[in-house]
Amino acid sequence: MSYEITNIKFNSYLEKWSRDYEIYGPVKISAGGRFSDTDNIRYEKIKKVEDIEYKEKSIFSAKEVLFPVTETLFNIQEEQLNEPVYDKKKYLVFLRACDIHAIDRIDYIFLKNGIYTDPYYKRRREAIKYILIGCKESFENCFCASMGTNKTDNYSMGIKFFDDKVHIEAKDPIFQEEFKEEIEIEFTPDYVLENYYNVTIPSVEKLDFSLFNDEMWKDYAMRCISCGRCNFSCPTCSCFTTSDIYYKENPNNGERRRVWAGCQVDKFTDMAGGHSFRTDYGSRMRFKTMHKVYDFKKRFGEIMCVGCGRCDDRCPEYISFARCINLVSEKVNEDHEEVK
Template sequence: MSKIRFVASDGLPGLAASLAKGGRRVLVPVEKPAASKPSVVFAPYEPGVKMTLAKATVPPKEAVLPECETLMTFQKSRDPADLNQTTLALTAVEEGVPTVVFACRPCDARGFAALDKPFLEGLYADPYYKARREKLTVASLTCATGCETCFCHWVGGGPTSPIGSDVLITEIEGGYVLQAMTPKGEELLEASGLPDGADKFPLAEAARKAAWASLVPAPDLTAARESLKAMFEDTAFWEAETARCLSCGACTYFCPTCYCFNITDEGEPQSPCGGRRLRSWDNCMSSLYTREASGHNPRPEKYQRMRNRVSHKFWTYPENWGPYLCSGCGRCITNCPVCLDIRAIVLDAVAAAKGKV
């Protein structure tokens, strides 16, 4: 059996505090007030920070893929002996701070596993992503029940799925059972100082089974890939499915598996400060995303952009990597201002394609 530890009901904040010692960054869910409704975001643990165990409004994706990061700095200098000769100095910035994502959900952890495929397992590993990922430990809090907008079990996950997690935390009466799922998780629990919890593991197993029993049975999505391929050129279908879409991009920014980004340079290389190259999150639902320098845009219509997004998650990514590019967290549903539901789009495509496949 893997390493098992137990912590009392009020002990998780103390555990986060102990993990934050020694220069380790610990990202915990905290509530942020807002005019309309509060949001839950991941923030570095500090003394006095009041963490919550509510599901975060936004995923902890920024731990490995920041909203904006400096890839390199650059500066030109002239040879004093020959002013026509210039040298361009480049300095790569690869940051990798030991980090623990604490009390995220299994769908969030599965997001890290989905990002690993293109960033680490392609022809070239992304050095910036790799530097952060190698120093990341993920401790996930399993869900006690399903909810209306979650569909993790549709796409190969579940309320207690271990995919992407180094430690699984399960609530039982009187506290939490922590189970190591990887060598990183074993190392974290070994250093935690928590008492052994093997005798309480049966209670954790029972809680996990109850979580699965609370779920509504998932539909069969095995035909999704071929169905989306068959419906790809059906303009009328996609226009009808996306008629309400505002192209606001909320579905992409709240997604734990979306990884579209833009590269920009800012500054002046010949100034004393030089310049820097930035990588920032981008939004494939924006009409500007695919617009070329010539002015041509291969996806000018919103139905084309939504078609691309849904097809990527349930057709082309699985074709290349195996699993879906979706962890079923439901954030794209809960945060959509017009209540578009990606589940309905996929099921509609499967139904509409029956006569075409």
């Protein structure tokens, strides 16, 4: 069931839903970017449809809603450990098809990776509903069509934005009931069939350890500066570290937090005894690439990368991850030989 609704009316729905849901969407933060004159687009709570930046690709993804940049796991009060109070709100999130697929990928890590599930992630994941923002055309650096993540049926509502109105498809009966007085229309979600750049996924069966010593990684060793922007903008990167923070006022009180970490960043592999692995940046690029297109696929049956292109958008050294995957595919397809 699909409907045409004015922005004013839709905003009154958002206000009503905000009693039960935290509503998130991509929001443009003016002058909130890396430099004082650059903007940022990241996920924030929204109150009205005009808050949503739907014309541009967001710099950070919707993963922040489920897996915040920093999160308190428990509070330390003298001898006691207490979990933070969870407010049990539900989440309504405006996001694109690739980011819905990306959350499916993160599910493997937090929910399907062994006998334990991550309770912090799980309780939010179970409380989330998606509102799909279609893509009329490809953004720069996207390669979602190559990765099969350009479309999805996994959403509660679909939305198309116009100047003063929205078109809404309500698949979830809860929302169909809400809109029963509205004007019905036809609705097909927008999605792209092709991007400006295509990527060939390397065959997992053909990949072998010989590629680990290939010369191609030396190029990345010279170009990458280990800033981690590719990791932190990626909707499928899910690594974190934990740190214990003690309060100055009373050092017997504090909290344990988990904080995003990234495999391209210095100290990621530091271990007790002063050991560290992948100290050169090329081997980090190799690790990241192999994890996204090889290890993850072998373990969970799907390529981890969803082709959103954010890593390429963000890299200050103009390193293209899409090009890197194609290079790996070329090597694999030409019966690559080990380089000593």
